[in-house]
Amino acid sequence: MSDLRTRPRELKAGVRRRAARAGIRVLDSAGGLGGAIVILALLMLVFAVLAPAFLSFDNLVNVLRQHAVLLILAVGQTLVIISRGIDLSVAATAALAGSVMGVAYAHYGLPQGVAILLGLMSGFAVGALNGLVITRWRVPDIIATLGTLTAVRGVALLVTGGQPVPDFTQVVEGRRMPPVITVLGAGSYYGIPLIIVVAVVCCAVGAFILSRTKLGRSIVAVGGNQEAAHVSGISVNRTKFLVYLISGGLAAVGGMMLSGRLASANAHMANLMELSTIAAVVIGGTALFGGEGRVSGTIIGVFIIGLLANGLNILGLADFWQRVATGLIIILVVALDQWRRRVTIRDTS
Numbered sequence: 001m002s003d004l005r006t007r008p009r010e011l012k013a014g015v016r017r018r019a020a021r022a023g024i025r026v027l028d029s030a031g032g033l034g035g036a037i038v039i040l041a042l043l044m045l046v047f048a049v050l051a052p053a054f055l056s057f058d059n060l061v062n063v064l065r066q067h068a069v070l071l072i073l074a075v076g077q078t079l080v081i082i083s084r085g086i087d088l089s090v091a092a093t094a095a096l097a098g099s100v101m102g103v104a105y106a107h108y109g110l111p112q113g114v115a116i117l118l119g120l121m122s123g124f125a126v127g128a129l130n131g132l133v134i135t136r137w138r139v140p141d142i143i144a145t146l147g148t149l150t151a152v153r154g155v156a157l158l159v160t161g162g163q164p165v166p167d168f169t170q171v172v173e174g175r176r177m178p179p180v181i182t183v184l185g186a187g188s189y190y191g192i193p194l195i196i197v198v199a200v201v202c203c204a205v206g207a208f209i210l211s212r213t214k215l216g217r218s219i220v221a222v223g224g225n226q227e228a229a230h231v232s233g234i235s236v237n238r239t240k241f242l243v244y245l246i247s248g249g250l251a252a253v254g255g256m257m258l259s260g261r262l263a264s265a266n267a268h269m270a271n272l273m274e275l276s277t278i279a280a281v282v283i284g285g286t287a288l289f290g291g292e293g294r295v296s297g298t299i300i301g302v303f304i305i306g307l308l309a310n311g312l313n314i315l316g317l318a319d320f321w322q323r324v325a326t327g328l329i330i331i332l333v334v335a336l337d338q339w340r341r342r343v344t345i346r347d348t349s
Contacts, residue, residue: 076247084290094255127248185260223290
């Protein structure tokens with residue numbers, strides 16, 4: 001009699017285990033991007049049904065153009081989060097780089113090559129500062145980059161005098177943004193915006209670093225277990241420093257592209273974009289606690305955010321709903337990832 005009573009419970013437990021394994025296989029498919037791909041496919045299906053013009057070529061290109069800067073910044077954020085860090089200063093760094101470049105070119109009349117170099121150097125300088133504060137002073141990543149977020153926005157305000165660039169009371173006649181940056185930020189080639197090409201190049205560089213270089217292997221190792229990485233001969237401090245340096249450089253590229261697209265720069269541009277970069281990285285399957293992630297996942301994460309915003313705009317829903325939906329997707333993705341880890345650990349133990 002007891003066997004008859006326990007058999008239904010065992011059958012139910014077996015069904016749950018098989019369902020869990022099936023879910024794990026879906027989440028682990030495509031190199032761990034299964035969950036993000038499922039969410040992306042569902043979004044595209046729903047919006048395509050509700051708004052037939054949603055999947056048009058022009059609309060998809062528009063989504064990519066609008067979120068190319070976010071993607072550039074998110075590539076650097078991906079490397080940082082995989083190393084078990086976080087960079088809250090990426091958007092402020094982008095604003096500083098665009099402002100420095102714009103002021104140097106439009107107000108001081110410097111050659112465009114020098115102005116662009118100064119913009120890049122400002123980004124690398126912020127990244128180096130973050131790396132030094134975190135590795136030498138042992139300040140937690142979130143606190144260090146929160147401090148630089150505020151400080152760098154302040155420096156950008158000092159550089160611009162709190163005014164948009166170019167400020168026509170100070171501008172050298174006929175100058176706005178460097179022509180090369182204007183072309184890359186706002187130009188197109190055979191219908192493809194060049195800013196998308198720049199974003200793709202940045203993604204390729206990030207993916208190459210992560211998958212094909214010794215630094216990339218060190219980033220994953222440090223994010224997975226810093227003590228084990230140190231014992232195996234990896235310089236944890238050097239790896240962390242280089243990660244933040246790269247993030248600062250990519251943020252500078254993103255800021256200059258945004259300035260070129262807008263034909264202007266100011267200290268407040270890209271405001272709160274640092275949170276969107278974290279959202280894109282997490283939605284794309286990168287482990288928030290480090291040691292696991294791909295640039296390809298971040299690309300999908302940015303695309304999900306972009307399609308969600310675009311689809312809700314087409315349907316006429318307010319920006320508030322976009323924020324609600326993005327937040328819920330982040331929670332869902334992280335919850336699924338934690339569930340996958342628990343089931344995997346339980347099955348292997």
